[in-house]
Amino acid sequence: MNFRKKLGRFAAVSLAFVLTLTLTFQAPFASxxxxxxxxxxxxxxxxxxxxxxxxxxxxxxxxxxxxxxxxxxxxxxxxxxxxxxxxxxxxxxxxxxxxxxxxxxxxxxxxxxxxxxxxxxxxxxxxxxxxxxxxxxxxxxxxxxxxxxxxxxxxxxxxxxxxxxxxxxxxxxxxxxxxxxxxxxxxxxxxxxxxxxxxxxxxxxxxxxxxxxxxxxxxxxxxxxxxxxxxxxxxxxxxxxxxxxxxxxxxxxxxxxxxxxxxxxxxxxxxxxxxxxxxxxxxxxxxxxxxxxxxxxxxxxxxxxxxxxxxxxFNEKTIAKKGQLIKGNKSVPVHNGKKSEVKVAFGDSYKTAVASGEKIATDFNLVLDKSKLNKDGSLEAPVKKGEKIGYVTLSHKGETHYGYLYNTNSKIPVIAAEQVDQNNWFVRMLKGIGGFFSSIFSWIAGLF
The missing domain is CATH 3.40.710.10 (DD-peptidase/beta-lactamase superfamily)
Incomplete structure (x- = not known):
């Protein structure tokens, strides 16, 4: 699958990735x-x-x-x-x-x-x-x-x-x-x-x-x-x-x-x-x-x-560490970068109250900051290491219900895990020309 198709598929799933992390809990809320x-x-x-x-x-x-x-x-x-x-x-x-x-x-x-x-x-x-x-x-x-x-x-x-x-x-x-x-x-x-x-x-x-x-x-x-x-x-x-x-x-x-x-x-x-x-x-x-x-x-x-x-x-358990890569999530695509994708990591550490007794699946759903994305749903290079690009929402599955004081309490900031520099002007120009002719050929093909 080429990068453009991967990008289309990425946009089609609304820029959301799901990581399921199974933890062991004792029910914090009673039935x-x-x-x-x-x-x-x-x-x-x-x-x-x-x-x-x-x-x-x-x-x-x-x-x-x-x-x-x-x-x-x-x-x-x-x-x-x-x-x-x-x-x-x-x-x-x-x-x-x-x-x-x-x-x-x-x-x-x-x-x-x-x-x-x-x-x-x-x-x-x-x-x-x-x-x-x-x-x-x-x-x-x-x-x-x-x-x-x-x-x-x-x-x-x-x-x-x-x-x-x-x-x-x-x-x-x-x-x-x-x-x-x-x-x-x-x-x-x-x-x-x-x-x-x-x-x-x-x-x-x-x-x-x-x-x-x-x-x-x-x-x-x-x-x-x-x-x-x-x-x-x-x-x-x-x-x-x-x-x-x-x-x-x-x-x-x-x-x-x-x-x-x-x-x-x-x-x-x-x-x-x-x-x-x-x-x-x-x-x-x-x-x-x-x-x-x-x-x-x-x-x-x-x-x-x-x-x-x-x-x-309850005991407190760290389920996210600042700088830790978010495993299970694909990298975020980058436009005009020396790399076509960038890995993402947690921007802050996160602790949650847990105990033994009940297994609950915890989902980290990645939501990217729309102001950081172009119309194709990718980040524009350069991307700085440590730059905040969105957040993950935390949700618990199963019979046990977790309430929070605020919705933001269940959000963890997400950052770029690496630096992605911008391509030089010559490479960007060539890619631009290639993109132009690709569009022309696609238009002509659509006529037949």
Whole structure:
């Protein structure tokens, strides 16, 4: 078969190649019957467990149902403050003044707070630590006002970002997670009975982005104890509400879970006890959310059950290595190159959560970037080694179903595995002349 016919055949299959890789899995999702009865028996209104590296959803129960998130709301405030820091709109040493609104909220020690003064300027770092460690509501609102100008503007930014993240159930009305009846006349949106609304799936997506985009946020969320000394006569000990962190005394040791380094607790009468947790063991990170448990202890006990399930039932397996040739796929044709084809390789390494028990065929379907192709479906030379030319989509066959936080979680970039230089002008000219006469002869042959 000549190259032109090979190329036509290549285009006819829509530039898609399939590589089937058989792996050994233990079913990460229960069967439909088991799922209906919730095999983990969690005592929570909703819950979800996600493998961070792959974005796989390993467990979920009512994960799309919307509930008040309480102070887990603050994760979006943390994200947007981190975004402002990384974009150089703020620095850790930027000074923040205190409004009447922030002052009044911060004086209420019935909520989690550090008392703030109106005649004192705090640094972003001081307020962020109070928010992320101690869940201080006044400090959170002060940061929201600093980033957004007003809390109302900041809430608009929260909702815009939630939409960008695909948090389809999310609706923010304030930055702190307090109920409107607690904020009174200062509530930026909604009536006195309104509250923020998010699902466990929404919160898992938010936690995923916070960790992925700004991993330095974990350096603060993992601090168990710290004194707040800014503008106070005596230090205020800020105790992290996440009792699963190491570093607490003996009375909290029953909650400790090795590898936990975040992320955010929440409690109101309406929301119950909630927790978005994350744990990292030897590079295998999990994210969990539990909403609406009955006690402080229960939210950590249910999180422990999720983490145990994740680590006991799953192991991470590398199924693609950066630079590894994609075996089983034909090379991609190249036009005007010193080689007529180029081999392809994975552009990134990819890990997936796997265990023993069930064999599942995993397909890598190659999809080429159309903007890189000419009308005949080939790449134009020169092609640089390492140049991104498309991606492979990952799909699992069999009875076991894998859910992902995002469709992009199951896509692996594909690169050219070698350099293909362009032919010199003389060779290109000869090929062009040959192509012209070939077209003429084909036209004449078609007349007879």
């Amino acid at each position: 439909k019957a088991e799922a209906a009865s919730d095999p983990l028996g969690l005592k929570a209104k909703s819950a979800i467990l996600v493998d961070f590296n792959s974005g796989q959803i390993l467990y979920e129960n009512n994960a799309s149902k919307v509930y008040p998130p309480a102070s887990m709301t603050k994760m979006m405030t943390e994200y947007l403050v981190m975004q402002a820091l990384h974009s150089k709109k703020l620095t850790w040493n930027t000074k923040v003044s205190i409004s009447d609104y922030v002052y009044q909220v911060s004086q209420n020690r019935a909520y989690s707070n550090v008392p703030l003064k109106k005649d004192y300027e705090y640094t972003v770092k001081e307020l962020y630590e109070a928010m992320a460690i101690y869940s201080a509501n006044g400090a959170t609102i002060a940061l929201a006002e600093k980033v957004g100008g007003t809390e109302k503007n900041f809430v608009d930014l929260m909702n815009k970002t939630a939409k960008k993240f695909g948090m389809t159930g999310a609706h923010y009305i304030n930055s702190s997670g307090l109920e409107n009846e607690d904020l009174g006349k200062f509530a930026p949106y909604g009536d006195s009975k309104a509250s923020n609304q998010l699902s466990a799936l929404d919160l898992a997506k938010l936690a995923y982005h916070l960790i992925k985009d700004y991993p330095d946020a974990l350096e603060i969320s993992k601090i168990p104890l710290k004194n707040f000394t800014a503008g106070v006569n005596a230090p205020i000990q800020m105790v992290n509400w996440n009792y699963m962190l190491p570093g607490f005394g003996a009375n909290m040791s029953k909650f400790k879970y090795d590898g936990v380094d975040g992320l955010k607790t929440g409690y109101t009468d309406l929301a119950g006890y909630c927790f978005t947790g994350t744990v990292n063991r030897n590079g295998h990170r999990l994210i969990s959310v539990v909403m609406g448990t009955d006690s402080d202890a229960q939210r950590f006990e249910q999180t422990r059950a999720l983490f145990d399930y994740g680590y006991q039932q």
